[in-house]
Amino acid sequence: MSSPLNLAALVLALSASLSVGPVLAHSESHAKPQxxxxxxxxxxxxxxxxxxxxxxxxxxxxxxxxxxxxxxxEVKQGETIRLVHRNGGQVLHEFVIGTQDDLDKHAALMVKFPGMEHDEPYMAHVGPGKTGEIIWTFNRAGDFDFACLIAGHYQAGMVGKVRVVAD
Incomplete structure (x- = not known):
């Protein structure tokens, strides 16, 4: 029969080994995606x-x-553009293309959940002094928007417009 001290040590060792996985997984989530x-x-x-x-x-x-x-x-319908983003600031910024409605909804979520992580081909997250890029085919004519949806940035006016002109 095990003594209570040995049982406690075993439980402690098992719980420590089980907690290592989530800690490593969390730290890996901040690494640059492959x-x-x-x-x-x-x-x-x-x-x-x-x-x-x-x-x-x-x-x-x-x-x-x-x-x-x-x-x-302004781009022509059907054009594939490399959008290169240069962050000359001291804080993280992002570039997200969408409709005004989509950006409004996403910005509201970012205020509620500022640490929210997302990665779509129509967005780039660019750290201070860094460069990011998006390669996008504008295959639909119309007026669209782009913005930095980090909480407070959108509300401060970090927005822009894309006009896609039909052929």
């Missing part, structure tokens, strides 16, 4: 593009003044 195939899903504002199809590159600067430069883009 390259994986982009899931292409048609959105009202387009679809994830192929790097081989890029027709031009547009650089967009992000600042802690809560602005994008430029904040107005």
């Amino acid at each position: 390259a994986q195939e982009v899931i292409k899903e048609q959105k009202p504002w387009g679809i994830a593009g192929d790097p081989e199809q890029v027709s031009r590159t547009i650089e967009i600067r992000m600042s802690d003044a809560m602005r994008f430069t430029p904040d107005r883009l």
Whole structure:
């Protein structure tokens, strides 16, 4: 029969070994994601593009003044654009393309859950002094929006417009 002291040590050892997995899993979630195939899903504002199809590159600067430069883009329907985002600020910014309604809903969720993690081909998270990119095919004509949906940034006016002109 085991003594109560040995049983307590065994329980402690087992609980310590079981807690290591979640701790490691949590720390790994903050590592840079490995390259994986982009899931292409048609959105009202387009679809994830192929790097081989890029027709031009547009650089967009992000600042802690809560602005994008430029904040107005015009592209032709069917164009695949490489959007390069340069964060010249001291805080994390993001670039998310969508409709005004989609961005409003997403921004409201970001206020409620500021640590929310998401990764879609129409968004880029760019750390201070870093660069990110999106390759997007604008295959639907219309006026669309982009924004930084980090809590407070959207509300401070970190937004822009994309006009997709029909052929």
